[in-house]
Amino acid sequence: MNISTILVVSPMYKELQTIIEKKVPQKTFRFIPEDKLTQNDINWADALVSFNLKADYEYSNVKWIHSLGAGVDRFLYKKKWNEAVLLTRTICSFGQRIAEYCLSYILKDLQLHDVFQNQQEQKIWNQLTPKLVGDQSVLVYGTGEIGQMIAKVFSGLGVDVYGVSLSGQEKAYFKEVVKLDSHFSRLSEMNYIINTLPLTEKTEKFFNGTIFNHLSNTGFINVGRGASVDEEALLQALTGKQIRFAVLDVFSQEPLPENNLLWSHPRVQITPHVSAVTTPQEGAACFLETLMNIEENKPLKNLVDTKKGY
Missing domain, CATH: 3.40.50.720 (NAD(P)-binding Rossmann-like Domain)
Incomplete structure (x- = not known):
């Protein structure tokens, strides 16, 4: 799978940008906060990296979605899913x-x-x-x-x-x-x-x-x-x-x-949803490893079964 344009949407987008861009300079990124996201941004991207989007969007045009959290219900729960879109999740601490x-x-x-x-x-x-x-x-x-x-x-x-x-x-x-x-x-x-x-x-x-x-x-x-x-x-x-x-x-x-x-x-x-917080370092590390595995056709240990929902 060829991934060229990557959209990263997160409250910690600045921290992720600092870590990620220098690791894969050959890719084109957009790093934005959730409240600035538009459907046009998603339509632009080959891949979407996010977790807790505030509204419903159409994802069928992207090739890959990577969740910055362990859960993926924001993308799958009571929603139709295009099986051609790859979905992975973050695995860390x-x-x-x-x-x-x-x-x-x-x-x-x-x-x-x-x-x-x-x-x-x-x-x-x-x-x-x-x-x-x-x-x-x-x-x-x-x-x-x-x-x-x-x-x-x-x-x-x-x-x-x-x-x-x-x-x-x-x-x-x-x-x-x-x-x-x-x-x-x-x-x-x-x-x-x-x-x-x-x-x-x-x-x-x-x-x-x-x-x-x-x-x-x-x-x-x-x-x-x-x-x-x-x-x-x-x-x-x-x-x-x-x-x-x-x-x-x-x-x-x-x-x-x-x-x-x-x-x-x-x-x-x-407690305010803090039992398993994704740090920028861990989130970036899992994303980068997954990107490498996708492009090298290696097995994905964090691949989501979209029919099961996890």
Whole structure:
């Protein structure tokens, strides 16, 4: 595949320009912010490099789209896709970043940080015993690269890590992997649930009352996609104590609207989609490697199955 004109659309377009242009001077680039993008820019390009475009565009004339994030739902979710267009995604330190993000909140819970902070504010000396992370069971939805890294980090600390996937295929570091249609059998045993699933029509509002009603005093962490969670059902589960606390990094609408009830819920921790941030250096490195592999007809480890949506 011959790629000559490349359009890079990102809030970090200046940083990417500094890194990329000197690496491939033989290509013609346009580096622009998202709010300056037009359909004419896309029509000009052989390749589009972006992540979170703010509007719908026609991509069928480009040869290749590269997502600067791990997710590609912005390009595929409930949209028609021209199979002649190649779609790749960024693979970098996302797995490690998300694993450490999840671990930090689980350790915070086990070490009773909030409880002891509250006692300090009230000047109460009450000795409570923190729990050990190695005594916990965690169920990870999604056993791809990110899910596997979570399993690797957690299992290394003695955690029993279970996985849920479409196929139920066994993966390294998981004690057991179950199919998506038989995951209910494990829910009641879990101390924590972590969602890393991509957003597809199958996973939209997947975490709903049916799932939450199988839980009891469970911690819920969402680092997948916001639209995979039914927010109303989540609030009900928090009220009913099926979910003890929720850590939410992703939402159906971002930024999260000020009137959303999740902001003020005492057992919800909100972060602004930071569990796996693409740095300019990592984003540029993955793009450049992918470009080289495409032009040299080498295998693409980050190729997206557009029919599956991930």
